[in-house]
Amino acid sequence: MDIQNCSVAERLGSADAEVRRLAVIDLPYGDEDDIVPLLLPRLADPDASVRTEAVRALEGYEEPEVVSALAPMLLDADADVRAAAGAVLSELKESASAAPLLPFLQGHSSEVRMLALRAIRALRVPEAFAPAMEALKDGDAGVRREAVGVLGYLRMPEAIGALAEVAARDADADVRRIAIGAIGYSSEVSVLPALTRGLADTSWMVRDEAAQTLGKLRLGLAIPDLIRAMQDDYWQVRVKAARALGLLKAVAALPALIDSLTHTIGNVRKEAAIALGEIADPRAIPALEAALGDADPDVRKLSRLALTAITLAQK
Known part of the structure; x- marks a missing residue:
């Protein structure tokens, strides 16, 4: 030829x-x-x-x-x-494309079920709910991760309890992290224990996700736990905790946030300044004025903005 x-x-x-x-x-x-x-x-x-x-x-x-x-x-x-x-x-983008994938969610190897769950996730078809719930108990962590993803996309209230249990107790840190993110679609106070447990998780990435989710959900009952998270060994967790405390306008967090304005990591100082501006308590003014001399220009800028926010809140 x-x-x-x-x-x-x-x-x-x-x-x-x-x-x-x-x-x-x-x-x-x-x-x-x-x-x-x-x-x-x-x-x-x-x-x-x-x-x-x-x-x-x-x-x-x-x-x-x-x-x-x-x-x-x-x-x-x-x-x-x-x-x-x-x-x-x-x-795939069309929910109508899900039907040929459904038979592969069960009864096959872990690899096949993982791939099928991942493929069907964004299609958000109710038919995937039962297989995904069953897959939460799978012995393969990869399958459980993909199952959590499916349930997170489906956003069905019936899955909240199971996802909270996975977030709190799954043996795999990545599964716990993804489950904590997945329950972020619920505003139910019932997820609070799983999220606060997540703030004390052995994995810093789980703690990071928990702090972020608590801020997203605006769960004020978590403020004491988030304040404790401001002392986390990982600065990434402190950043998310500060962000959450700002969103919650947590006046009780003032001492921890003011102390964080002098943290060695610039990102922590920035988030502390942002949070103090959101809380807008005049007791933060001296610390924010001192931060105007920070070596990081972003910290200086955010401190100025925070001071402006406090001034406006007092009018």
């Missing part, structure tokens, strides 16, 4: 796997009526590299026949093909 004089379609039928692979890559992205019929047969190509490129080339096509053909590629014998299928399926 004279490759240079062959059409892409002819090259796709070559006996040489490398010729077929390059032909798949050369296919332009275009009308599915023209491109998809050429790509779908290559999903069954005997060569894994050709199948991988065919999967990748189908990204962006959400026609039912395409999604139905891609979903079984999660079971391919080749790891690269499975990874490519998972990546392409995770880019």
